[in-house]
Amino acid sequence: MDPIITATFLVSAPDQRGLVARLSGFFYELGLNILDASNHTDVHAEAGPRFFMRLVVDLGGLAAPEAARKLGGSAGRKALEASFELCAQLLGASWSVGYSDVLPRMALLVTKDPTCLYDLVLRQRSGELRCEIPVVISNHAALEPVAESFRIPFVALPVTPETKREQERQVVAELRRHHVDLVVLARYMQILSDELLREAPTVINIHHGFLPAFQGAKPYHQAHARGVKLIGATAHYATKDLDQGPIIEQDVARVSHEMGPDDLVRVGRDVERVVLARAVRAHLERRVIVEGRRTMVL
Amino acid sequence: MDPIITATFLVSAPDQRGLVARLSGFFYELGLNILDASNHTDVHAEAGPRFFMRLVVDLGGLAAPEAARKLGGSAGRKALEASFELCAQLLGASWSVGYSDVLPRMALLVTKDPTCLYDLVLRQRSGELRCEIPVVISNHAALEPVAESFRIPFVALPVTPETKREQERQVVAELRRHHVDLVVLARYMQILSDELLREAPTVINIHHGFLPAFQGAKPYHQAHARGVKLIGATAHYATKDLDQGPIIEQDVARVSHEMGPDDLVRVGRDVERVVLARAVRAHLERRVIVEGRRTMVL
Amino acid sequence: MDPIITATFLVSAPDQRGLVARLSGFFYELGLNILDASNHTDVHAEAGPRFFMRLVVDLGGLAAPEAARKLGGSAGRKALEASFELCAQLLGASWSVGYSDVLPRMALLVTKDPTCLYDLVLRQRSGELRCEIPVVISNHAALEPVAESFRIPFVALPVTPETKREQERQVVAELRRHHVDLVVLARYMQILSDELLREAPTVINIHHGFLPAFQGAKPYHQAHARGVKLIGATAHYATKDLDQGPIIEQDVARVSHEMGPDDLVRVGRDVERVVLARAVRAHLERRVIVEGRRTMVL
């Protein structure tokens, strides 16, 4: 639909004078129009104020001869990235880039609950989530028909405590075979080992959450016993500290004393689904920068 | 304004056949019209299914001769209560009653922050909270002018670790002197001892809350460090387990990475104010039944 | 799963003394336990105060001999209904009843957008919506594969201005053939004629809504032009006054100036989906009573 091809840069640097001017000036001099820019300075960061910026630039300008000249002969993406790296080094910045014509490849890990699987696939099919879904991986065969109905390859990798290590190796092999950039735990009822998290690309998880917080098994039953009036969910990047990774998105829904534990599970599932979809969308649009235990959603 | 005088009964009983019919029949036979009735059966209660009912009846019917006859000669409130007690005993029910022409007397305990104090007094003055506010008690003199501007007696009772016990005795004495029915901790920055909670009437507290939960000092700074996207508040009855009493009301507000800890405190204060007001209103309207660690808000 | 069979009565009557007692007494005398009861008196109704009640009773009591005796020989559902009708006539009440072992039959009318179709079918499959879906009817063939993937019969009835009358006759014929109790317009992009609304069973529609309200074509573009900060949706019963039927449920989502008309459409679609699901659920649980242009959701 949209013939404009864009590059989205995410930049993080120690705060210093002139950052907005220098970063936007970089693209201005190359003749690349900035379509969207947002930045934020976190003055409360532990290691001193830190600057974050998201820039969306129109790559159309690369077609002009001056771009090639200024980039040292070749107006390609590699040359653009090499030139930006020099600029970033001067600022002590870390950065990454994504291109609108290169769709990220997202794998879904599921078990038996189809809610998040349907939701994410339907949002991808409607164009809301701009990505490919090359594979659905499960520790159970239950959702194969759902994946099949959307013609997405389905890989069943059952797991027992004894085979966990081997199963995770197979999971990683599948992720590599399908060139996966992002793993979404769409109610995958297994804890990922540190080894898997080291070997896998970025992982997003969805976690129920309550005020006050309940830990351990059957959290919805605990929440019912305490009579909470709100049920929540938190989408976060998976790190080795279980459920402690940087938060991307959160939301809640209202419940009442009339609802039993099963109702709370149902309402909670709806919140989890919406929160997960919003977090995945923000990630795919390259709006999320992680800094320590926090995220900036620009 | 409203010439109708009502009695609001709250009833809690082991679930059994015919409860709605028998409780509503009690008033029907006396010629008292039921203006509002709601009930709930908690099938998940630990000691077996438990029934809860709130009945609002028009006391106008007590003026008819038949009421006096059926109540044994006197159609007064005492006789009505005695008769209802017999009915309740047959059902194994516990109950309480309040009358619309007897306003509960609410004391506010404050320290330095005027937000909740202003909010609760203004809601009472506008008729939203049907109660009297006979006294504001504080461990600090800062808010005396605010209480004065509304012509509410203000008692300053400073406290140090050494004088805490004696100060709490004075607090209890003030509560008794003013015939207080309900104590609201409107950002009172002191922990109440078990002794005070035993001697005081019902106490409602407001507590900040987060997903995930943060404990200890400076919770807003912890929440900022973790990058939460929601800030919450919980209003609950105070019990000796600090911040673990039955929850009356909860809500949240959305925050972003752009907000520093001070912004989170400001947003949190707004949520706390609204949640506390809603909880106090529900209590004053006799909508809240406590059962173990839960509340039913009928 | 649940072996208890229940009947849910909805009653509407002019307000009068003893209604709760007499209605609950009716079931008490038959030995039928009331599992859930809620009522409301609308003192602002045009024709004087009006009383509404929802009663869920356990039909298990019909197995006792006394029930048959009191119902005049036969403890069946017909006898129960005849007996309740006598009670209702004394009170001037209108009423209806539904049984938990008789699932309502819901037809979905769709066009091309699969969002609401998927959402409602998945909620039905997960047990959240207790109904059967005997048929999906569309004026377009696009969604046939979706209906097929759930093995639901799909009927395509294309329509032009010239054939509208005939097409609607076919729609009504399909509704009758499948014994449909409830029609849900799941983004069916056709206006129903008064004739169809007269012949069809209850119809629920979902309608976008904004503050301030925009009428006519392209409402999302109008809302964008005005710069609204909220987008809403309203689920209502369809009546001959287009989009003016009694409201069952409403909700909103927050939008910003950064969103173009397409984003508003996407956000709006999500709100519409959730609001429609909640309205259908309330209707199926027999919680909705219509009184004039209003609904009570008990």
Next chain:
Amino acid sequence: MDPIITATFLVSAPDQRGLVARLSGFFYELGLNILDASNHTDVHAEAGPRFFMRLVVDLGGLAAPEAARKLGGSAGRKALEASFELCAQLLGASWSVGYSDVLPRMALLVTKDPTCLYDLVLRQRSGELRCEIPVVISNHAALEPVAESFRIPFVALPVTPETKREQERQVVAELRRHHVDLVVLARYMQILSDELLREAPTVINIHHGFLPAFQGAKPYHQAHARGVKLIGATAHYATKDLDQGPIIEQDVARVSHEMGPDDLVRVGRDVERVVLARAVRAHLERRVIVEGRRTMVL
């Protein structure tokens, strides 16, 4: 508290290449650090894509000799503004600037309802609204004690249909006498004439709003008659098209069939209060740019 003095620029221009770079470059060359920057391009604007930017710069850099040199001899605010005007002319941009050490002066227009008056004054006193409140103007004497309790001058200017023109002249005279920059209609129950709107500074109004929309008298009664499930409020700039000015902020609250018209009024008042406070805060922080009938809240 905060020793940093900042200038906040709001810029609006036809979209063109290099806008972010050129605007941020302007301050970079003067040695002024950009503390916060956000921008947005509205590609749907009627007259072609339009660019909006908010820049907060640290004026500390004006103390360096180079700033004076580059600004033509004087590193004062007038010289800075003159220099920026040249830059803006090249871009065809319109712009405005505010300084953190010059507090805007906000007048409150009220009638009898104290809710918004208390709310806005308390937020100003707590530091949430950074402004001065030099005067409260009313067409009624009722709220004089409230203004007095905060030591804010109160001017009562009663009005009848005959004296409306003269009263508005007096209102304008008071606004001028107190050098007012912003007028907030805090439930001022008078319609402002076009003349007043032309002569007064910026005016913010709060308006109730519903889904679907109700016009004319007694909107809460109409909303009750229709059985709405949500009540809303819209804060907007006042223009001569009554209640049709650019929207700054909106929100809603949930209501139920149990609430009578008076309850709806009470809930609506709470929503209005919060929405108005948020809109005033956004305006005072110079986050709002008006473009035609829309606002961008950057």
